[in-house]
Amino acid sequence: MSDILQIIILSMISLLFVIFLFLLIGWRWIMKRIVKQAGKIIFTDSYQENLIEIIPGFRHMGVQNALENNLRAETGDILHRPFGSSKKWPHFDQITFIPVQTSPFPIDGDEDVEVKVTIGPKAKKPMKIKIPLMISGMAYGIALSEQVKVALATAAKNTGTAINSGEGGILPEELESAGKYILQFSKTEWGKEEEVIKRADMIELKLGQGAMQGMGGNISPENLTGRAREIMGLKNNEVAHILEHYFENQTLNDLKELVEELRKLSGGVPIGAKIGAGGKIEEDIDNLIEMGVDFIAVDGGQAATMGAPPLLADDFGIPTLHAVVRAANHLEKRKKKGEISLIVSGGLFTPGHFLKVLALGADAVYLGSVILFTVSHLHTLNSLPFEPPTQAVWNQGKFKDTFKVEDGVKSAEKFLTASTEEIKIALRAMGKKSLQELSKKDLVSYDELTAKMIGIPFTFAPWEDQSNKSESESS
Incomplete structure (x- = not known):
């Protein structure tokens, strides 16, 4: 029996050796035959039978x-695409900053630059943060895992900024790890405990967001498992409902009363609202002013969420660039600039994006997708190449247990620190000692329409002409 086995093994080795020699010597002939045969099929078959038909089809x-569309055909249900709209929106890349080089001069690299921010300056207890970058609302359980939420909260505390709870359950460990904590008061049954309201440094009514507008949703028990269900007070087979309204037959006066109630319960922290930027943003801002808010968070059309119907993400809203300009201009028109803080988010991925938004009138920036990718950093390699990188951060992710909190803290903290230092060096290059000195007067655009829309110089026009034009317009 052993002799037969040896013969079989020897035969297999010999066969493999022959195949190897054949491939080694004849690989060019083999490749030529394959290419010739494939080429003949591609170049001679009619379009109706040709695989190349897929190219014009996809184009x-x-x-x-x-x-x-194939996913719709398969499921017969609403799609929930992650990371918002994938279409190209007007953005900040056509805007650049004006450096100082001859007179005045740049600020010395060793000199500190002030980037502290106060949100809700007219509130009894304004929220003060050390950097103008805050972590946006990303829900525990509904979206992120416990480990990721704790890592983000710790990184926010270490860098002197705030983290938003999102509309998921309020994770006790996140509360303990956070420094400045923003409670997103959502249209849900959970996250409204009085002790949490009193713990919050700021409270945000979520009226809408860039990728979902004002719509809610239902999360099935299969898509929301584990400890999050207990924290959210859900029964075993209960569907988690995110509603479209806070009240039945809701009115603006109801929301105004809610703002006042939260202001009293919290002891006077800033109370504000988040909206998706829409075509009537000025009217929305007027309504928020009527509600008595201390801050307004505007989520532009490029904003993301864990999963949104493509129709809502792609075909609603206005670009973040347009939103920040219109919102800042309207607050100034209503003489609320400096009283009501403006926070902007949506498609902001680089320190340059952050600083341009601040120059255009925002007081602070919310970071969502970008901080999610940076907190996950090397953790994403645990799920690749067979699963998407988000499987390391979602609460339902297959690789969420491989996420190490301490590594996530380091990655997120380093990103926030590096981004802040880049902002500081940019301010020095413009001759600024403080973020408060920055304005849209420090911007130009190489796109004439963008320059005209924002009210900044067009780079092709001589500076003297631009100065004269600005003076004549102001007079």
Whole structure:
């Protein structure tokens, strides 16, 4: 029996050796045959039978559209695409900063630059943060895992900024780890405990967001498991409901009373609201002013969420660039600039984006997708190449247990620190000793329409002409 086995093994080794020699010597001939045969099929078959038909098909429809339509055909249900809209929106890349080089001069690199921010300056207890970058609302349980939420909260505390709870359950460990804590008061049954309201440094009514507008949703028990259900007070088979309204037959006066109630319960922390930036943003801001808010968070059209219907993400809202300009201008028109803080988010991925938004009138920036990718950093390699990187951060992710909190803290903290230092060096290059000195007067654009829309110089026009134009317009 052993002799037969040896013969079989020897035969297999010999066969593999022959195949190896054949490939080694004849690989060029093999490749030529394959290419010739494939080329003949591609170049001679009619379009109706040709695999190449897929190229004009994808170019006509788009790869993503084809993919999503096939998913609709498979499920018969609403799609929930992560990370918001994938279409190209007008953005901040066509705007640049004006350096100082001859007179005045840049600020010395060793000199500190002040970047502290106060949110809700007219509130009884304004929220003061050391940097203008805050971590946006990303829900525990509904979206992020416990480990990721704790890592983000700790990183926010270590860098002197605030983290937003999101509309998920209020994780006790996140509360303990956080420094400045923003409670997102959502249209849900959970996250409204009085002790949490009193713990919050700021409270945000979530009226809408960039990728979902004012719509809610239902999360099935299969898509929301583990400890999060207990924290959110859900029964075993209970669906988690995110509603469209706080009250039945809701009115603006109801929301105004809610703002006042939260202001009293919290002891006077800033109370504000988050909205998705829409075509009537000025009217929305007027309504928020009527409600008596201390801050307004505007989420632009490029904003993301864990999962939103593509129609809401792609075909609603206005670009973040347009939103910040219109919102800042309207607050100034209503003489609320300096009284009501403006926070902006949506498609902001680099320190340059952050600083341009601040120059255009925002008081602070919310970071969402960008901080999620940085907190996960090398953790994403645990799920690749067979699963998407988010499987390391979602609460339902297959690799969430591989996420190490201490590593996430380091990654997020380093990103926030590096971004802040880049902002400081940019301010020095503009001759600024403080973020408060920054304005849209420090901007130009190489796109004439963008320059005209914002009210900043067009880079092709001589500076003297721009100065004269500005003086004549102001007079």
